[in-house]
Amino acid sequence: MDNEKTTIDDVAKALGLSKSTVSRSISGKGRISADTRQKVLDYIEERNYRPNPLAKGLSESKTYNVGWVIPGDDHLTSLYFYQRCLQGVIGAAAKADYDVLITTIGKDDISGLKRITENHKVDGVILGRTLRKDKAIRYLKEKGIPFVVVGSTEEKGVIQVDNDHVAACRELTSILRMKGVKRAVFIGGDTGQVVTNSRLQGFQEGMEDARTQIYLDCVNKDRVDRAVEAAIAYGTDCIACEDDRICQMVMEKLKEMELEVPADLKVASFYDSKLLGNYKPQITALKYDPTELGKKACETLMAVINGEKVENRQLLSYEVLLKGSTQ
């Protein structure tokens, strides 16, 4: 009972038609009578016939695959983010009859990316993370391979889909200011990442000309601890953390210092995640939808592949979650 290997020829024979007609019925292109078309559609539906994508791809010069490229070595939160993103990518791809080919790259090793592109296995690529001076971007641009990046890059002429970090951080920050925050502190991570700068920018815009203090490159517990100590010494009444991991470390440090949130000072995170799920006063944070990001990225890539003109920079919306930590 297997229809494993039915081909378009089988369908054509069975219906007394030519394969051209069957092909045109399926694609809907060309001149076809509505009657015949419906007959074909019904038949292939019933027999569960699926055109062989290799043959289809060969004649159309398409692979019907997109590459999903993520770092091979990354921390847990990112993984969660990528997984959610991937859901969006897969969904959007499926709608266009595409599938997702996954590969990983390292900071200096883009061999995985080269594999799938040089071997003609994908029609385009979605970059899950970018660095400054990103080798992958350079490579894709040079080769003229369609691609979009999730997140932002300083590289010019690159199609990017990102959360509107600046606007989000600006909005949350100005809410904090309204709530009476006078000496806000921003603790940020790797300044090599574009997103860090966006968040800082949003913070500064939101604070207008209120007094603030900024601590950057807090990439480990030590750095964060020292930043928190300095912030307390400064007499801060609110710490804005660049992301969930920093927020986690900040909360830990505050606990060690036996300071109460929000009694002694407010705390907010510019990135919500599961890591923040278990705090007693829940943490005020900015929430994004990674699935939506992936979806948008993939849709954009599809458009690029089909030769449509698309905006270079697409920004997605966010949500401000006001919780107990900034009460």
Added chain:
Amino acid sequence: MDNEKTTIDDVAKALGLSKSTVSRSISGKGRISADTRQKVLDYIEERNYRPNPLAKGLSESKTYNVGWVIPGDDHLTSLYFYQRCLQGVIGAAAKADYDVLITTIGKDDISGLKRITENHKVDGVILGRTLRKDKAIRYLKEKGIPFVVVGSTEEKGVIQVDNDHVAACRELTSILRMKGVKRAVFIGGDTGQVVTNSRLQGFQEGMEDARTQIYLDCVNKDRVDRAVEAAIAYGTDCIACEDDRICQMVMEKLKEMELEVPADLKVASFYDSKLLGNYKPQITALKYDPTELGKKACETLMAVINGEKVENRQLLSYEVLLKGSTQ
């Protein structure tokens, strides 16, 4: 300067050969003089020619893709596990000139899996997680699609690659027994998962006929808390946690109860992960190599695809990390 579209014909023309000869030079099959072959190999190396996998696949009835199927909704540790696994899969696939097509499935929704198989996009599938009464397994068996599962299943006649949980847990447990543990407690999660039962079995074998107590289905903080309370009431001197997440909850609870590890009691985890990285007395745990798992799984799948006979059950080794928590 683009060699985007060089075909085997171009290569043949350039070298004054026929495409059959070029093809045979590349594959090494058939009768070819070493001279000619080398000439071809040099040329394609220099011009970076890669055979179009769609054309190749079409004529060989192969896609040169394997499907990597993971749950669409899972917790952080799993994600880490899958990511490491994936590394192994990608590596092994690349060696056989395969690429990895990713898709996600839910407990009752295997449409993603159906997509890639019915559309003939993969030659075989690796299942990243299985459940009892697994729909994906049923489906793949029924359709006769080559597949291997990472982890264990009770389903008969399925090729599985797994860590040797029983042996590992047995060994760690017996070490604990040697160390003088007299009233050990096992706290396990979802008994619906095959691995939970394997770990329990290893624990029981390792404890021989020493007194023990078992708490199962501790799938959330509440359940774990109650199990820990009961264990303490029982007067336990060692809690063996089924996995990292349970261990995390146990440690939290012990802290709340103001009990010291290992002074008041020992704690061990039957699964090491990053979640356990930050405890003051480090946690004794069993360490596996997910990358190795993925690699082995993919290699096995390749063998199956090539029609080789393989062992139904492949067990990988482990490492016992003895740390402060069981001192």
Added chain:
DNA sequence: TAATTAGGCGCAACCGTTTGCGCAAATAAA
């Protein structure tokens, strides 16, 4: 030296689609 075998290569069919072109029948315009 003649007969056989083996080695190296090319021809052409095939894998399962898409699509330009041409032809006949049906429809519309003259």
Added chain:
DNA sequence: TTTATTTGCGCAAACGGTTGCGCCTAATTA
């Protein structure tokens, strides 16, 4: 009714590889 146009469909050539078969030359054997 005749002519022009449209409509529906089939033919056959791609797409870029692999592979069975056959031919020719060179090496081996009798």
